[in-house]
Amino acid sequence: MNAALLTFDFVLLAGLLGVAWRCLASTDLFRAVVLFITFGLLLAIAWVRLEAPDIALAEAAIGAGITGALLLVTLERLKHIMNRPRTDTDHDPAPPPDPVASDADAPGAAPTGDAASRAADAGNAALSCAPAPARGRWITLVVTVGLAGLLMATLATQEHDPGLQPTVAEHMDVSGVDHGITAVLLNFRSWDTLLELAMVLLAGLGAWSLGRHDALPARPTPGPVLPGAVRLLLPVAIVTGVYLLWAGSHAPGGAFQAGAVLGAAGILVSLARPHELPDPDPRLLRIGVTAGALLFLAIGLWGLFAGPALLTWPSELAYPLILIIETGATLSIALTLVALFIGGRSPREDT
Amino acid sequence: MIESLDPGTLYPFGGAALFALGLHGLIRRRHLILRILAVNIMGSGVFMVFLGIAARGNAPPDPVAQALTLTGIVVAVSATAFALALTVHLARLTGYAVLLPGPLQTHRDSHPDDR
Known part of the structure; x- marks a missing residue:
């Protein structure tokens, strides 16, 4: 060392x-x-x-x-x-303690x-x-330090275990990809990834269910710097995102990283967009947000009827299927992240 | 002793410390934003324990543990985003970004968009 x-x-x-x-x-x-x-x-x-x-x-x-x-x-x-400004101060009931x-x-x-x-x-x-209030300071400290000590003692006694690395390495040739993590995420344990996409979708739906969104409160005043920077950064971000998506099959990268980079690009665009532009069509947005999970589920069901089992793919078709699923997942993750940043449903939906 | 201190041995201890630190913050602080940050720090501690154990030994790290951590990060950001949306909603309804004891008392006009 x-x-x-x-x-x-x-x-x-x-x-x-x-x-x-x-x-x-x-x-x-x-x-x-x-x-x-x-x-x-x-x-x-x-x-x-x-x-x-x-x-x-x-x-x-x-x-x-x-x-x-x-x-x-x-x-x-x-x-x-x-x-x-509070308009109801005078006849406001006493605020809760x-x-x-x-x-x-x-x-x-x-x-x-x-x-x-x-x-x-x-x-x-x-x-x-x-x-933080002074009351309970010592008891919290004792409890959390004790917990840290217990966790560390448990970790110190743990035997070394190679884990599932040998198993994954053994089955890489049927996974359709050359990168262990992508093989685990989209082939060996695709249930996890499907439910994760469902979780992202659920968070987006939850935020939408809380009401329509306001204009972003600190919308930067239109100036030359932000739109100019976005114009320069956007192509770079899109190329980086697509590269990460494509690289995921053989090198570090994949749908989540790509979705995050594209989502960040989307957040920049939503900040720099002129106020007068109408919001994107909410129906398209809904399709895009759900596409990843639905596409994954559809291909998984196809695996149940035409392939080996639910959410498993025949090894000769695994690579194209994984790429299709990852593309859908990237799109949905990016759109959901932008939607979560903007917050709330589009005001256009009820008109 | 020094030879045995590879990252796979050292980082899980750091992860345990981060988890306890986050728990301390979660108990002690009242503001919901800080509580959300505390939960995220606890989660990072768990990820660190996972990845540290996966990286032990001389073999390549365990890809299953890394894949689970990747899933965990995405789930964490989704849950954080939803928690932040709930915090904003609570502040809009009550004027406070802390959890108050007792039933929810709306003492601000509800948001005009929520009618």
Whole structure:
């Protein structure tokens, strides 16, 4: 073991734990979100150290990129909601007790102050939150440190086990692809991937069921920089996404990474799009969002009747089928991520 | 001792520490955004344990564990997005982004789009 690499591992782990601690201890939500994005990027480096380049790609694109964009737009929405002038102040029933303030006997807990002082620093107050109350500090610390110790003790006693790597290597020739992870995801354990696509779809439907979306609160004012940057970045992002999709059969890459890159491109476009443009046709959007899971299910059912079994493919047809499924999945993941960023159904749907 | 400290041995311990750290944040912090971040950090700790164990030894890493982690990351971002949408909805209805005890009291006008 190289001493320099070992030092690197320790520094990286210490950095991850430190960033996570500062993120969760923060009283400023914006700072917490930025620290969380940093955490995701550091995590991607850790995955590279663990010989998992696929996961590193996914973590950088999804864990840090898309989640970060979702968190930032949520903060903008929260700020917008908290700062909305209250029209019903006079005949408003007494607001429910704020547990953040009432539970906190620590100094510096959120002031419940009068409406005037609330409004004065509303701009900052909307994105700040009370520090954790002092009560229960030690019991939580003891419980979580004890849990960490137990987990580590369990991990230390664990015997080395080669896992399923030899089994996967043995069956690679019937999988239709040359990359172990893609073979597992889309052939050996395709149930997982189908249910995962269903999960993505479910999250999108859940967000849509909460109501129609507002215009993005912090829509950048139309200027030359953002549309220009998007014009330059969009072709690069599309080529990268399609390359990742195609590369998945023989190298790190695949539908999820490709979907995340294309979804990020879609988020940029939705930010830079002129206000006057109408929203895309919601029916097309619905078809696109469900296409991945339905296509996967249809091909899986075809496997039940024409092939070996449900969700399994004959090895000579496996490669084209996997590529079709991955293309559908990429499209659906990208569209769902953009839809989740925009949030809510399209206002055009009810007209 | 130093020879046995390959990443596959070291990182699962880091993952356990991250999980406990996230749990601490989840219990201690009230704001829902911070709680969502805490759950994500706990999830990252689990992924780290998985990938660390998969990378143990000199053989190539276990692709099944890596595939499950990849699935986990996508499921985590979906669940996070839905949780964030619920948080915004709660804030729109109550004016607070924390969970209040007792039945939901709507003390702001509901959003005009929700009629």
